[in-house]
Amino acid sequence: MEHKTIAILGAGNVGSTLGAAWAPLGHTIIYGVRDPGHERHNSVAQTARGARIVSIPDAARQADLIVLAVSWASVPKVLQECGNLDGKTLIDVTNPLSFENDIIALTKGFNTSGGEDVQRLVPKAHVFKTLNQASFTVMGQISGYPTKPVMFVAGNSAPHKSQVLSLVSQLGFDARDAGPIESCRFLEPYAMLALEQYVKYGADSSHAFAFMKRQQGDEIVEYIAYQLTQHTPDAFLASYTTACQFLDSAPQCLGYELTQCADDANRFILRIRWQSAPAHLEGFRKGPHFPPFLAAIKDYIPEITQMCHYLPTPLVRVKQGL
Numbered sequence: 504m505e506h507k508t509i510a511i512l513g514a515g516n517v518g519s520t521l522g523a524a525w526a527p528l529g530h531t532i533i534y535g536v537r538d539p540g541h542e543r544h545n546s547v548a549q550t551a552r553g554a555r556i557v558s559i560p561d562a563a564r565q566a567d568l569i570v571l572a573v574s575w576a577s578v579p580k581v582l583q584e585c586g587n588l589d590g591k592t593l594i595d596v597t598n599p600l601s602f603e604n605d606i607i608a609l610t611k612g613f614n615t616s617g618g619e620d621v622q623r624l625v626p627k628a629h630v631f632k633t634l635n636q637a638s639f640t641v642m643g644q645i646s647g648y649p650t651k652p653v654m655f656v657a658g659n660s661a662p663h664k665s666q667v668l669s670l671v672s673q674l675g676f677d678a679r680d681a682g683p684i685e686s687c688r689f690l691e692p693y694a695m696l697a698l699e700q701y702v703k704y705g706a707d708s709s710h711a712f713a714f715m716k717r718q719q720g721d722e723i724v725e726y727i728a729y730q731l732t733q734h735t736p737d738a739f740l741a742s743y744t745t746a747c748q749f750l751d752s753a754p755q756c757l758g759y760e761l762t763q764c765a766d767d768a769n770r771f772i773l774r775i776r777w778q779s780a781p782a783h784l785e786g787f788r789k790g791p792h793f794p795p796f797l798a799a800i801k802d803y804i805p806e807i808t809q810m811c812h813y814l815p816t817p818l819v820r821v822k823q824g825l
């Protein structure tokens with residue numbers, strides 16, 4: 504992974520979260536703020552591994568990759584302060600919102616967008632709208648989701664876009680190209696939908712959108728039940744910890760879950776989702792991941808009480824997690 508110097512303009516919720524997430528990956532963070540000497544920035548600098556806190560023009564000068572993480576109202580002034588941004592990559596995380604009488608509203612739509620305004624203000628910069636479609640809570644910890652949260656990236660320059668997609672993926676998002684800068688007309692209302700869920704409809708701010716591909720076409724589920732009579736549960740779990748690494752790396756395996764009976768610790772059920780029966784029986788069983796998988800668990804084969812493939816039925820409801 505190539506390490507970058509990233510200037511983040513704005514050290515508020517989003518700016519500080521992104522700096523804290525990128526710095527441990529080896530990127531150098533420079534914050535550009537309007538009051539660099541203010542003590543509230545000390546902890547932000549610390550969480551981004553000793554990031555420098557400088558003025559907005561200084562930060563913009565010191566990096567080719569700039570993140571615009573300020574309030575929408577301050578965008579024109581902040582961009583003007585940056586000076587020459589020609590040729591630089593500008594990641595615009597803002598949403599064009601107004602906050603009149605405590606009512607949050609989207610101020611652009613249909614035939615233009617905030618992202619296009621930003622591109623017009625700095626016409627020779629490579630502007631990308633992204634990281635505007637989820638809360639900073641999501642950006643700070645992208646783990647524990649059953650499917651990777653999606654994050655779209657809109658902007659014009661293909662070579663620079665791949666760099667932005669990579670930075671977004673490094674945070675843990677399913678980063679996807681949403682087309683040119685005009686696609687901000689879709690991405691900003693879509694961000695507003697998330698915001699309304701958070702502020703009006705009771706979704707806590709860890710909720711995130713996912714963009715999922717159906718996989719059950721030929722998907723099958725394998726259940727393997729064990730009744731341990733010769734081995735201890737601890738030994739069994741240790742062996743499966745090794746074996747599961749080979750399920751992790753086998754592309755035919757869509758996921759698995761090993762559960763232990765709450766009433767009898769010697770009983771286990773392993774559930775494995777496979778792309779299809781041939782993918783399991785031909786692809787996995789005849790591929791490179793099966794021999795080391797089998798080697799790790801072969802001692803337990805005599806303790807298997809059931810091993811069958813099951814097909815999905817229409818009665819499926821995913822309520823949480825699995």
Ligand SMILES: NC(=O)c1ccc[n+]([C@@H]2O[C@H](COP(=O)([O-])OP(=O)(O)OC[C@H]3O[C@@H](n4cnc5c(N)ncnc54)[C@H](OP(=O)(O)O)[C@@H]3O)[C@@H](O)[C@H]2O)c1
Nearest residue numbers: 513514515516517537572573574575577597598635638639
């Ligand atoms: N909150 C979210 O979950 C979220 C998610 C996605 C996108 N966004 C968007 O990301 C942007 C930042 O949101 P946030 O939640 O991080 O906001 P925030 O916590 O209120 O931080 C806003 C930042 O903008 C700076 N700022 C405001 N006016 C300025 C000015 N005139 N000159 C220079 N800097 C100025 C503030 O600096 P001071 O500290 O000096 O006041 C602060 O660093 C917004 O456009 C928002 O729509 C937010």
